[in-house]
Amino acid sequence: MKKHDIVIIGGGAGGLAAAQGASASRLDVLLLEKDAQLGGILNQCIHTGFGLQHYKEELTGPEYAQRAIRELEGLPITIKTNTTVIAIEKTTDFTITYTNESEGETTIRATACILTTGSFERTRGAIKLPGTRPKGIITAGSAQRYLNIDGYLVGKNIFILGSGDIGLIMARRLTLEGAQVLGVAEILPHASGLTRNIVQCLHDYDIPLYLSHTVTDIRGAGQLRGITISEVDANFQKKPHTEKHFEVDTLMLSVGLIPDITAFNGLSFAKDNRTNGALVNQTFETSLEGLFAAGNALHIHDLVDDVSAESLLAGKHAKAYLENKNQKAASHIDVLVDEHINYCLPQRIQCTQDTDPITFSLRVKAKHEKATLKIMQGDKVLMTRKRQHLAPAEMERITFKNVDRLDDQTPLSLKLEVS
Amino acid sequence: MEKTMICILCPVGCHLEVDTDLNVEGNRCPRGIEYAKKEMTNPTRTLTTTVAIKSATHRRLSVKSAHPLPKEKLFACMAIINNVLITAPVHIGDIIVPNILDTGVDIVATNTILNGDAASG
Numbered sequence: 001m002k003k004h005d006i007v008i009i010g011g012g013a014g015g016l017a018a019a020q021g022a023s024a025s026r027l028d029v030l031l032l033e034k035d036a037q038l039g040g041i042l043n044q045c046i047h048t049g050f051g052l053q054h055y056k057e058e059l060t061g062p063e064y065a066q067r068a069i070r071e072l073e074g075l076p077i078t079i080k081t082n083t084t085v086i087a088i089e090k091t092t093d094f095t096i097t098y099t100n101e102s103e104g105e106t107t108i109r110a111t112a113c114i115l116t117t118g119s120f121e122r123t124r125g126a127i128k129l130p131g132t133r134p135k136g137i138i139t140a141g142s143a144q145r146y147l148n149i150d151g152y153l154v155g156k157n158i159f160i161l162g163s164g165d166i167g168l169i170m171a172r173r174l175t176l177e178g179a180q181v182l183g184v185a186e187i188l189p190h191a192s193g194l195t196r197n198i199v200q201c202l203h204d205y206d207i208p209l210y211l212s213h214t215v216t217d218i219r220g221a222g223q224l225r226g227i228t229i230s231e232v233d234a235n236f237q238k239k240p241h242t243e244k245h246f247e248v249d250t251l252m253l254s255v256g257l258i259p260d261i262t263a264f265n266g267l268s269f270a271k272d273n274r275t276n277g278a279l280v281n282q283t284f285e286t287s288l289e290g291l292f293a294a295g296n297a298l299h300i301h302d303l304v305d306d307v308s309a310e311s312l313l314a315g316k317h318a319k320a321y322l323e324n325k326n327q328k329a330a331s332h333i334d335v336l337v338d339e340h341i342n343y344c345l346p347q348r349i350q351c352t353q354d355t356d357p358i359t360f361s362l363r364v365k366a367k368h369e370k371a372t373l374k375i376m377q378g379d380k381v382l383m384t385r386k387r388q389h390l391a392p393a394e395m396e397r398i399t400f401k402n403v404d405r406l407d408d409q410t411p412l413s414l415k416l417e418v419s
Numbered sequence: 420m421e422k423t424m425i426c427i428l429c430p431v432g433c434h435l436e437v438d439t440d441l442n443v444e445g446n447r448c449p450r451g452i453e454y455a456k457k458e459m460t461n462p463t464r465t466l467t468t469t470v471a472i473k474s475a476t477h478r479r480l481s482v483k484s485a486h487p488l489p490k491e492k493l494f495a496c497m498a499i500i501n502n503v504l505i506t507a508p509v510h511i512g513d514i515i516v517p518n519i520l521d522t523g524v525d526i527v528a529t530n531t532i533l534n535g536d537a538a539s540g
Contacts, residue, residue: 048465048483060467062529062530066511066530149477150478176493176494177497198425200427200464204490388431389431
C-alpha cells in the first residue's frame, strides 16, 4: 500500500491553495480531484470579481483557476484528476480508497489529510417548498453548469427563490442569454448576496426583488407551469391576501450552500452545527489528529480570495504537523461568541509556543452600522476593533497578534458591542 | 429626471440621489459623487459570456470584454457573440471578436482549451 505524507481531497480553489501551502521537496503530497479538470466551481463562474485581494487583479473564475493551477507548476505535487474518493478511515494513519479509470479501486495511506471538498447547494427538500413536484425546479449552481459548461439554457420564463450570490449572478446571465427573469424572492427582510450583485445583476435589468417573500405554491403536473409567492411576517409565516402569481417554466433556487463533508461521516471529528462544517483550531486541524479542513468544506465563504488565503494556511499547517509530529499534544481553549455573532472560526485555540497571529473569521446575525468588536479573556480585553459596517452576507475577519498574552486556562470570547 | 442608485464602490452601499444637473446627495464619501456621475453619463459594464467551441473535451469557451462596454450595447454584443464558433486550441487572452460593434473593445478568451487535453481545461 503506497504511503503519502499529505493527501488533499478536492482540487478546486481550496485544494489548489492547500497543495501549494503543503508542498515541500521532502514531502510526498497528493491532490485528488473527481472532475476531469482542476479548478472546481470556478470553471463555471465565468463572471468577474474574483482575485482582487489574492492576486490584486480582477479576474473571471476560469482565469482565477488557471492562475492557481499555474502556481503549482514545478512544485513536487502529484495530481490525479477523474479520481473519486470512496472511503476514508483513520487508525494510526489515514487509509484512503479512491477509484479512477487507469488504476481502478486503489487504497493508499496518508499521515495527514486535508478536506477541501467544497460545498453543495440546498435543494427544494431542504427548505420544504409546498406544491406539486414537476420538472423545471433547479438549483442555481446546476443551472449555471448547464449554461456555462454544457451550453444549455434551462428555461425561458424564470423565477428565482433566494437572493444568494449565485442566484443573482444567474439572473443577469439568463437575461443576457434571452430568458425572462420575472423576479427574485427573498424570505429575509434583507438580501443575502453582495450589494454589488444586487445592483449589477438585478437593478441593471429591472428585475424586481421581493424581500420578506417566499414561494407558497408550485403548479404543474409534468412540467412547471407557475408559482405563487406571498409576503411573510417576522416569524416567516405567510401573510394572507399577499399572493402574487407568476407563469414560469423554471424555478431556480439560490437558498444557500452547505459544506460537503458527508463523504467523511466514517471519520469521527467534531462538527460545528452553525457552520455545518468541522470544528477546527487556528491551524485548521479538526478534533481528529492529522485531519485538516479548509475552504467551503469548512464554512461557506463569500469570496474565493478568502478560500485561497485560508487553504494556503491550512496547507502550511499540515506541512508543519508532519515536521513536528513527535511533539506532545497541546491543550486547547474554546472560542466563545456573544448573541450578536452567528459563528466564528477557529472554534478553539491550541496553546503552544507558536505565537503566529490568529485570524478569526466571523459572521454577524444582523446588519450593524458602527459596532465594536472585542476579543476578551475573562474580564480582560485583549483587542478592540471598530467597524463602520457589518452584515450577515459579508464575512468579517479580525487578526489577533498578541498570542503570547493568552492564558491557557480561560476561554477566549468575541463580543460585538452595537449601538 | 432624478435617479436613485446604490453606490457599489465599498460595502457601505450609500443610497445616492442624482438630479439632471449631476448634483449628488446621500454619499458619505467623495467617491460616491464620481460613481453617480459616471452612472448618469456613461455607464459601462464588463460583459462575460461563452461561445461555442469545437473541441474534444469542451462545448463552451468562456469569454469577456477586455474592457467595460457601454451598458446599452450589451444585448447587441451578445447577439454577435452567440453566432461565433471557435475551434480549439484556444489560450487565455486570445481575441475571439476584435473591436466588437466598433467600440474599440475586444472579446477575449478567459480559459485555455487544448484539444483533447482534458487536464488543461
